[in-house]
Amino acid sequence: MPIYEYECKACGHRLEKLQKVSAAPLTDCPACEADELARLVSAAGFRLAGGGWYETDFKSGGKKNLAGDAAAASDGKAPAKKDGAAA
Numbered sequence: 001m002p003i004y005e006y007e008c009k010a011c012g013h014r015l016e017k018l019q020k021v022s023a024a025p026l027t028d029c030p031a032c033e034a035d036e037l038a039r040l041v042s043a044a045g046f047r048l049a050g051g052g053w054y055e056t057d058f059k060s061g062g063k064k065n066l067a068g069d070a071a072a073a074s075d076g077k078a079p080a081k082k083d084g085a086a087a
Helices: 053-057 066-074
Strands: 003-008 014-018 037-039
Touching: none
Parallel strands: none
Antiparallel strands: 003 014, 003 037
């Protein structure tokens, strides 16, 4: 179940509420009891980690192809040296 953030437009009170995705948004402010609560858009509280698309697709420069380097290492092939020297 996700945690939703709410803010009261009348008094500015902010709160978080653990709710089902299918649950109706809250409307009554617990601080001032006005019918002015609005659900806020906020960042997710998790990070996708590992060798998946998230870690490899958004890298820049030399760090971009982490999955390709791991695949080459598992095949027993060493990555080519930049100066052209043999391993």
